[in-house]
Each structure stands twice: as structure tokens, then as C-alpha cells.
Amino acid sequence: MIAAIELGGTKTVVATGSADGIVHEEWRLPTTQPQETFGHLVNWLRKRGSPTAIGVGAFGPIGVIPGGDDYGKLLATPKPGWSRFSIVEALANAFPQARVIIETDVNAATLAEARLGAAKGLDDVAYITIGTGIGAGILSGARLIHGALHPEFGHIKVPRQPGDDFAGVCPFHADCLEGLASGPAIAARWGMPAAELPADHPVWDTEAWYLAHGALSLLGIVAPARIIIGGGVSQAAGLHSKTEALLNKISAGYFAPLLQTPYLVAPTLGQQAGIIGGLLLTSLTSHR
Amino acid sequence: MIAAIELGGTKTVVATGSADGIVHEEWRLPTTQPQETFGHLVNWLRKRGSPTAIGVGAFGPIGVIPGGDDYGKLLATPKPGWSRFSIVEALANAFPQARVIIETDVNAATLAEARLGAAKGLDDVAYITIGTGIGAGILSGARLIHGALHPEFGHIKVPRQPGDDFAGVCPFHADCLEGLASGPAIAARWGMPAAELPADHPVWDTEAWYLAHGALSLLGIVAPARIIIGGGVSQAAGLHSKTEALLNKISAGYFAPLLQTPYLVAPTLGQQAGIIGGLLLTSLTSHR
Numbered sequence: 001m002i003a004a005i006e007l008g009g010t011k012t013v014v015a016t017g018s019a020d021g022i023v024h025e026e027w028r029l030p031t032t033q034p035q036e037t038f039g040h041l042v043n044w045l046r047k048r049g050s051p052t053a054i055g056v057g058a059f060g061p062i063g064v065i066p067g068g069d070d071y072g073k074l075l076a077t078p079k080p081g082w083s084r085f086s087i088v089e090a091l092a093n094a095f096p097q098a099r100v101i102i103e104t105d106v107n108a109a110t111l112a113e114a115r116l117g118a119a120k121g122l123d124d125v126a127y128i129t130i131g132t133g134i135g136a137g138i139l140s141g142a143r144l145i146h147g148a149l150h151p152e153f154g155h156i157k158v159p160r161q162p163g164d165d166f167a168g169v170c171p172f173h174a175d176c177l178e179g180l181a182s183g184p185a186i187a188a189r190w191g192m193p194a195a196e197l198p199a200d201h202p203v204w205d206t207e208a209w210y211l212a213h214g215a216l217s218l219l220g221i222v223a224p225a226r227i228i229i230g231g232g233v234s235q236a237a238g239l240h241s242k243t244e245a246l247l248n249k250i251s252a253g254y255f256a257p258l259l260q261t262p263y264l265v266a267p268t269l270g271q272q273a274g275i276i277g278g279l280l281l282t283s284l285t286s287h288r
Numbered sequence: 289m290i291a292a293i294e295l296g297g298t299k300t301v302v303a304t305g306s307a308d309g310i311v312h313e314e315w316r317l318p319t320t321q322p323q324e325t326f327g328h329l330v331n332w333l334r335k336r337g338s339p340t341a342i343g344v345g346a347f348g349p350i351g352v353i354p355g356g357d358d359y360g361k362l363l364a365t366p367k368p369g370w371s372r373f374s375i376v377e378a379l380a381n382a383f384p385q386a387r388v389i390i391e392t393d394v395n396a397a398t399l400a401e402a403r404l405g406a407a408k409g410l411d412d413v414a415y416i417t418i419g420t421g422i423g424a425g426i427l428s429g430a431r432l433i434h435g436a437l438h439p440e441f442g443h444i445k446v447p448r449q450p451g452d453d454f455a456g457v458c459p460f461h462a463d464c465l466e467g468l469a470s471g472p473a474i475a476a477r478w479g480m481p482a483a484e485l486p487a488d489h490p491v492w493d494t495e496a497w498y499l500a501h502g503a504l505s506l507l508g509i510v511a512p513a514r515i516i517i518g519g520g521v522s523q524a525a526g527l528h529s530k531t532e533a534l535l536n537k538i539s540a541g542y543f544a545p546l547l548q549t550p551y552l553v554a555p556t557l558g559q560q561a562g563i564i565g566g567l568l569l570t571s572l573t574s575h576r
Contacts, residue, residue, distance in 0.1 A: 065429075122436075124434075124435045124436040136509070138509070138510075140428070140433050140434070140435055141353075141431065141433070141434060141435075143429065143431065145428050145429070145433070145510060146412075146428070146429060146511065147412045147428055147429075147510045147511025147512060147513075147545070148410075148412040148511045148512060148513035148544070148545040149511050149543070149544045149545060150511065151507075151508055151509050151510060151511050152507070152508050152511070152542065152543065153508050153509055154508070155504075155508050155539070155542055155543075156504055156505045156507075156508035156509065157446060157447050157501055157504060157505075157538065158445060158446065158447065159445050159446065159447050159448065160447065172540040172541070172542045173538070173539075173540055173542070213445055216443075216444055216445060217444045217445075217505045217508075217509060218509060219439075219440070219444075220439055220440050220441050220442070220443050220444035220505075221424070221426070221439050221441055221444065221505060221506060221509045221510060222426075222433060222435045222439060222509060222510065223434065223435025223436045223437050223438065223439050223440070224435060224436060225435075225436035250445065250461070251443070251461075252460040252461055253460070254440065254443055254460045254461065255437070255440065255443075256436070256437045257435075257436040257437060
């Protein structure tokens with residue numbers, strides 16, 4: 001029996017399934033206090049058997065370097081009660097025989113989309129999510145990338161769209177990518193949420209500008225064969241193709257991966273990506 | 289017997305040594321036509337024995353994905369005679385028993401500095417080189433990163449230094465990082481080469497601005513535990529510390545790896561990094 005957990009800031013999903021990403025049974029519960037949440041999901045799993053491996057995609061910041069002191073621990077988080085909680089320890093106590101693999105939620109979703117979704121069969125994939133914040137998951141050479149902590153893609157800086165003098169909403173960096181192009185940035189710029197802005201509104205040219213420059217940074221640093229763009233804000237009609245046209249323009253024919261079109265695509269697994277990714281994590285043989 | 293080859297645009301180095309990076313004997317020769325160059329170095333190696341593994345750090349663009357059609361082949365290069373030349377094939381013909389591992393020159397140097405040099409003992413390292421162009425090698429989770437082709441770090445775009453209206457020198461992108469901050473960009477901006485500009489010249493504030501923003505992009509995407517900055521332009525006195533001060537300012541305390549100081553360092557292996565990296569490539573067990 002293989003299990004997966006998707007630990008989100010407000011809801012948690014626990015599932016049984018197979019290491020190739022097929023969900024057998026799943027259950028959704030609210031994310032409350034850590035002991036309570038893990039108590040519930042451990043009970044649910046115990047009734048179904050004893051997992052040999054558990055893959056976890058979790059909200060962050062979380063330690064994701066196996067062998068590191070912080071592996072599987074929530075780091076400083078504003079979510080009450082969760083700072084320093086050890087997911088690895090909670091699961092090892094409940095299921096001592098199980099191998100536990102922890103990842104960020106966006107990396108788990110990236111793995112799912114790369115194996116079974118919008119980037120099926122590719123070993124070099126990035127997945128940008130745009131919602132309350134901007135983040136990215138990265139699969140490189142069939143391995144999920146962490147670096148010394150995990151990446152914080154939303155906080156890079158890119159050139160301003162000509163004429164744009166919006167101050168930005170990031171409390172740390174004001175006009176980083178997230179500060180200029182996240183959902184809250186759009187709402188602050190235009191006085192209404194992205195979902196209410198029509199397809200011909202100039203917001204989408206601005207959004208395409210910042211996304212194209214973010215994608216260019218990914219191309220120059222990790223050269224994905226395809227980039228998935230998901231999250232609430234990305235659902236605007238035509239945003240992917242508008243962004244791809246601009247990315248082609250600013251890259252001036254320089255980056256070979258762009259020859260595979262479409263290069264910027266929407267995710268296809270929807271809400272299931274996280275839990276499918278959790279199952280697939282258990283199939284990584286050399287994860288680190 | 290372990291061998292290494294550093295194939296540069298103008299000179300080539302061949303060496304025997306050990307997989308932990310110790311050079312036993314080395315020979316430098318000019319890089320001429322491929323058959324001639326490889327003829328010479330194969331003869332030199334044959335006189336010394338029969339290598340069981342050969343690590344190669346090569347100028348690019350070169351195919352570096354094992355199993356890919358282009359693995360070990362020079363791609364379209366302006367260097368006469370080298371486009372489509374297969375390094376793997378040339379070495380397999382000469383030494384059919386040898387395992388051959390091919391990498392970009394900057395990735396080989398990155399591995400050397402991470403194992404024996406300026407980032408000794410770290411598994412997450414980036415190495416920015418600034419000279420005629422700007423490039424970066426990336427070690428992430430103890431593995432060298434390629435992506436779908438290899439990365440082209442110099443061609444990302446970052447915000448302009450306030451007040452900077454220099455057009456940039458990149459023939460593809462004008463004002464990409466390389467177009468604004470490489471050696472030729474400095475020479476075009478100020479009318480003289482970097483080496484002749486004094487330490488208190490404003491060029492170094494401009495250079496620190498662009499390097500700090502490039503380093504921020506690496507932090508946000510691959511989160512290195514340390515970044516090495518090398519290459520001719522980087523040798524200006526004080527440039528590393530000036531860039532680190534600015535990087536700390538623009539990142540506003542957000543990136544944990546920056547707490548390890550100094551974060552931006554000079555390389556320590558000098559001209560030997562490439563050939564040492566070639567030897568170390570033969571020690572990678574799961575290279576891909």
C-alpha cells in the first residue's frame with residue numbers, strides 16, 4: 001500500500017494509491033492544528049492498511065533536503081501551531097516501516113504534470129503558479145530541484161513594463177515579480193480582482209510582460225523543455241498564447257527549447273495534481 | 289588510469305589523474321581543427337596508458353544530455369570545422385573501453401570549485417563567469433544542471449540600473465545581462481577595457497547592480513548555498529563585496545542562504561578548475 005498526503009494551508013488531502021500516480025481512495029479534511037490534522041489522517045490510513053511509502057507535498061516554508069536537520073519540518077510560518085512541526089516525525093511514529101518522501105506542494109504538482117499531465121514524458125519542466133503569490137516548481141534531468149533552501153521564484157526582479165510605475169505589493173521587495181504580477185498586485189493596480197477583468201483589458205498585456213520575463217529567467221537558468229503556467233490568475237482566456245508570443249519576441253530565437261510549441265501551457269490535472277504528485281514521489285529512486 | 293580533457297576555443301588541456309581531482313600529468317596544446325586536435329591528445333594519452341574513464345569539459349554549444357541524439361556533439365558553432373563534431377565518437381573510437389562523460393566547461397569548473405575550491409563541501413553552488421560573455425554553471429543537490437539544452441544565464445533580463453540608458457551590446461537581445469555587463473559591454477560603455485578602469489570608477493557600481501540582480505535570479509530559481517563569481521571582469525578589487533552588499537539590500541533579508549557570509553566569492557582554483565573538473569566528472573555516479 002502506497003499513501004500520499006497533500007498538506008495545504010486550509011485543506012489537507014490524504015489518499016491511497018499506486019506509485020505510478022493512480023489514486024485508489026482519497027479523503028479531504030480541513031487543515032487545523034498539526035496534531036489534530038495528522039491524528040485524523042493517520043487514523044484514516046490505518047483503517048486501510050500499513051503503507052510502505054508515503055509521499056507528501058506540503059505548504060512551506062519546509063525543509064526538503066534529505067539528511068538535513070530540517071528535513072520534513074515546517075520552518076517559520078505564520079500559520080498558528082505549525083512552526084517547527086515535523087511531518088517526518090509524525091509519520092515515522094505512526095508508520096515506522098514506511099519510507100517518507102517530503103516535497104513542496106508546487107514540486108509535487110510539477111512531478112504530476114511532468115509524468116501524467118501537461119508535460120507528460122518530459123524530464124525538464126517548470127511549473128509557475130500565479131495566485132495569492134507566485135511560485136515555481138522545477139524538475140531538471142528528471143529530478144526535483146531544491147537548492148540550499150527551496151527556490152522562491154516569485155521574488156526575482158525583472159525589467160519593468162515600459163510606462164509601468166505601479167509600486168508593487170510585496171512587503172519585502174515591493175516590485176519583485178510577485179509584487180507586480182500576483183493576484184493581490186492585480187487587485188491593487190486595477191481596484192478589482194483578476195477574475196472580474198475582461199479579456200481585452202490592458203491588465204493582460206502587463207501580466208504577459210511579467211510572466212514572459214519570469215519565463216525567460218527560467219529558460220536562462222534551468223532551460224525547461226516546457227513551462228506550465230497555472231493558478232487562479234492564469235485562467236484568463238488567451239494569457240498563455242499572449243505570454244508565449246512576447247517570450248518569443250524577447251528571446252529573439254535564442255533558446256532552442258522554445259522551438260517546441262506550444263511552450264507555455266496550462267496544467268491538465270487540476271486539483272488532483274498535488275495528491276497524484278504525492279503518490280509519484282514514492283517512485284523517485286534517487287531523490288535528494 | 290583516469291583522463292580529463294578541457295576543450296577551449298583557443299587552447300586544449302589533456303591530463304591524467306585521479307577521480308578525486310588530482311592531476312598527475314598535463315599537456316596544453318592549441319585548439320585547431322577537431323581531427324588534428326583530438327589526434328594529438330589521443331596520441332599523448334595512448335603513450336600513458338588506456339583510460340577507464342575520460343571526463344571532458346568543452347566549449348559550447350554542446351549536447352550534454354546522456355542518451356540524447358546530440359550528446360557529446362558540438363552544435364552550431366562559429367568556430368570553423370567544429371559544428372557537429374562528436375567528441376564522444378572520437379574518444380570511443382580511440383578508447384572503446386573508456387566511460388566518457390561530457391560537460392560544458394563552466395559546469396566542469398563549477399564541480400571543481402564545489403569539491404576542492406571556493407565552495408568546498410557544498411552541494412548547491414552556482415558559478416558565474418564574466419568575460420567576453422556571461423555564463424553560469426549550476427550544481428544542485430550535488431548534480432550538475434542542464435535542462436533541455438544547457439542554460440544560457442547571460443541572456444536573462446534584469447531591471448535597469450536607475451539612470452542607465454546604455455543600449456547594450458548583445459546582438460540578439462541588446463540589453464540582456466550579457467549585453468549590459470560583459471567585458472565588451474564595459475568597453476563599449478566607457479571606451480576602455482575593464483582592466484584599465486580604476487577601483488573608484490562608477491563602472492563598478494553599475495557592474496555590481498547587474499551582477500546582484502543576476503545573483504538574485506539564481507537565488508530565486510536554484511537557491512545556491514554560495515555563488516562564485518569569476519572570469520576576467522570579476523578580478524576588479526572589491527567587486528564581490530560591493531555586489532554582495534547590494535544583493536543583501538535588494539533581497540531584504542528574504543533568502544536564507546545569504547545568511548552564510550561571504551555569499552559571493554572568487555574562485556580559488558584559477559586556470560586549473562577546468563581540468564580538475566574533468567577528472568571529477570568521472571566520479572559522478574548518477575550523472576545525467
